[in-house]
Amino acid sequence: MNNFIVNCVIILIVINIFTILANGLLSGSHVLTIPANTTKLFAVYDSADSRTPVWVRFVTVGLHSHRHNLTLFKPNDRKSITGRNVGLVLFTGVDSGLVHIHNPNGVDVNALVVTDQHVAYDPIPGGCSLEFPLKVSPFLRLYENQYFNRLEYQYASIGSAKDLKHVSCEKSQSDIEYNIYGYFLREGDYTEKEYFRAITLMSNISDISNQGSKLMNTTALRKYLYAYTGRPVVYNIIATSRQFSSAYVPIVTYDCGNDSIEHCGKHEMLFFGLIDGSFIAYLLLIKYTELNQSSIRIYTSATGTILALVWLAVWKILRQPLLSLVLTGLSLGFLLMATLLFTTIGNLELFQNDINYWLIMSCAAILVTLFFPMVNPVALSVVSSSIVGSYVAVIAVDHYIYGSLSYIIINVIKRADYSLSAYNTVPFQNKDIIMAVIWLLLSLTGIVLQMHYSTTGGQSRGPFPSDTYCHSHRHQESLERYYRRRSQYEPYDSTESQSGGRRRRSRRSRRWEPVPDPRSYSSSGRLATAPGLVVDERSALLQHPYYTGTSNTTTTTATINPYNDSVSHPGYGGVSAPPLPDSTGRISPPPDYNHLYITNTNGREYQSL
Structure with a gap:
């Protein structure tokens, strides 16, 4: 028994000695x-x-x-x-x-x-x-x-x-x-x-x-x-x-x-102003120039502003609203991929190769740009503005508390300037977790509020994206073409007649006739003139017609009021004009002038003017 105890003590001593040796204490x-x-x-x-x-x-x-x-x-x-x-x-x-x-x-x-x-x-x-x-x-x-x-x-x-x-x-x-x-x-x-x-x-x-x-x-x-x-x-x-x-x-x-x-730590970092233009300009300047940081910031801000104005001008000139979603999708795809590479996934051997790194980064940005508009362009605009905007707001605070979220973008800039494989070793501490949660909450709040407002908030909205000028201009042109086809007269001739007034040519007789003076109209809306004279039953308002009607069905009938030619009349030029006939005793116009069929293919109710 005593020998057993002695052996156990010796074994414990040996174990302790080897523990000390192994750990180098x-x-x-x-x-x-x-x-x-x-x-x-x-x-x-x-x-x-x-x-x-x-x-x-x-x-x-x-x-x-x-x-x-x-x-x-x-x-x-x-x-x-x-x-x-x-x-x-x-x-x-x-x-x-x-x-x-x-x-x-x-x-x-x-x-x-x-x-x-x-x-x-x-x-x-x-x-x-x-x-x-x-x-x-x-x-x-x-x-x-x-x-x-x-x-x-x-x-x-x-x-x-x-x-x-x-x-x-x-x-x-x-x-x-x-x-x-x-x-x-x-x-x-x-x-x-x-x-x-x-x-x-x-x-x-x-x-x-x-x-x-x-x-x-x-x-x-x-x-x-x-x-x-x-x-x-x-x-x-x-x-x-x-x-x-x-x-x-x-x-x-x-x-x-x-x-x-x-x-150390007091060097001002570039804050995102115009995200896409400034980011591209910044990468090019640090990659191919020897300018100092102050000059780079100035040129970056100026270039970003110019590119933003040029992009807006191109959109206005080409009249293609979907072009406005290209930069939106690229920004979202780039930020999402940069965030993914900021995690331990970015340390994989796959991303240590420059070709793999930039190819995957580019494909991610392009796929987001192409995928979202096909599903719902509204979703792309809402999600991108919410996530990117929230990130810009968060890094403004993150920089001054020595956080890590700002390096999501900075790491990509470093990789672009120096084509070297590097590993992300930044610590993710409690304050970084708090800032990440704030970013997530701001993004979700922005998405929910914008989607709610774009679908049910306020009055119903038209398809997205839209160009108000193009829509109204093309709509007016289509109505004018319609009335020119339905009218018995061709468009007014700009050449003055011998009496000094405008003239017009009848589609039936092909003869030129003077245009009646609107002041000669009676209170009933008819021209006060002798029988037998060819009368243009279109008032001046027909040149800028209006119609009213609201429906969520496939086809609806809208009432057109072409006879309110008097400026003093309450229905002149307004969508609140009562349907014909009204209390003034006017006779309803011919059927060809009275109704227009409008097809609504959007699946939801819209108010048209």
């Missing part, structure tokens, strides 16, 4: 002040001290500064590394455990030194270095611009328990897995304290896994990530071989240049 961080233009010696461990754990075979040393470059190197070593986030590896039994930190700047610099101890079976970060300056380079490199971050690292190698020489890189890479993690700092907090806190957190494997965001699994030495201005982020890579893991030295970027941190 022996780590520490120190903040040092390096005087200007001096070199400071830092002792990571004492190689002569017997208290150094025997299972520790190598130690990674990370050196970080907030704004200034520092140089890190080993004693008696000609090679060094300079930067804000650098590091090296010390092998116990080989290296002395001392490192030199040189400050080449004219000011004192605070430096954060983070050490992490590992067992022999842990992957050695950067152990297969071919491009970096050190033989073992455990640090990362980050090349940043306004649009992208290019993250580079060197492959890790696997050590051995029998000797300190690591296994050849060709044999070890198949057993090592690389995972890239990111951790976003607090928005707007560019202090050194926050900077060091985030680096310390991203230097420990357990903290990286728990609090960092896993961005991707990779085997490539270079990865492109979208840059987010004013959103400081810490990148790190964990190399895993079986159950053993090692973390590289993390690197930080503010995506606006660390030399101007105090101005």
Whole structure:
């Protein structure tokens, strides 16, 4: 029984030891002040001290500064590394455990030194270095611009328990897995304290896994990530071989240049004015010109305004109302596809190819433009104006709270300017969820209200889209042609007669006759003249006839009143004129003049004038 208890205790001790070995818990961080233009010696461990754990075979040393470059190197070593986030590896039994930190700047610099101890079976970060300056380079490199971050690292190698020489890189890479993690700092907090806190957190494997965001699994030495201005982020890579893991030295970027941190996040971003014209102009300007951002904004606004006016002029000239829905559909399709690519779907390998990316983006915009008008053009107008308009309203607030929704469009602009495959790594936090919900609610509210108003709100509306000028102009022309066919006289001749008045020619006698003076009409509406004279029973109102009638049936009869020629008459030129005969005793006109059949093929009631 006692032997059983002893064995259990031994097993528990061994398990705890291996847990410590596997997780590399022996780590520490120190903040040092390096005087200007001096070199400071830092002792990571004492190689002569017997208290150094025997299972520790190598130690990674990370050196970080907030704004200034520092140089890190080993004693008696000609090679060094300079930067804000650098590091090296010390092998116990080989290296002395001392490192030199040189400050080449004219000011004192605070430096954060983070050490992490590992067992022999842990992957050695950067152990297969071919491009970096050190033989073992455990640090990362980050090349940043306004649009992208290019993250580079060197492959890790696997050590051995029998000797300190690591296994050849060709044999070890198949057993090592690389995972890239990111951790976003607090928005707007560019202090050194926050900077060091985030680096310390991203230097420990357990903290990286728990609090960092896993961005991707990779085997490539270079990865492109979208840059987010004013959103400081810490990148790190964990190399895993079986159950053993090692973390590289993390690197930080503010995506606006660390030399101007105090101005970070205050750069004004282009706000959508005229969406389509401005967006296209902006893409062309940043792609093919060397103008600064202020000039691009000015030219973008001017070009967008001009294109909007040109588009309106084309629509007015061509008299094709459906053309107005082309830009509406393209805007909606583009925004929906950009939103889809903003999710993890955009990180698929399919979209890392430029041809696939732009082909799918274009097809989505075109399909929306073609599909919606065939179903219901009203729905396209309502849905597009609601979704796009709500998005513009939301990003106006999103930009100033350091949200992520504005990058739905900005990521596409970056991809257009730089034809590189990049991964979306922006965090989706609580405030982003709130803004997304607000966007959704605004869109749904706009759709419901507009659809209700366009169908049942107010008076009934005609087909959409419509051109009031074209509709009334063509309708008047058709009525005039109808009455010219029904009249016994041809249109008035512009040539004056000998008496100075207008003349007309009868369709029957083909003779030219003077046009009677309207003032000679009697109160009954008939011409007061001698019998036998040919009388034009059309009043002047027939040249601009009207009819009234409302029905939702297929065919309805509308009453036409051609006899109210007196301006003082209450029915002159108004749709409220009573049907004939009225109280004045007028005789109803011939049937040919009295009724017009109107066909309603819209399936709903319309009021016609």
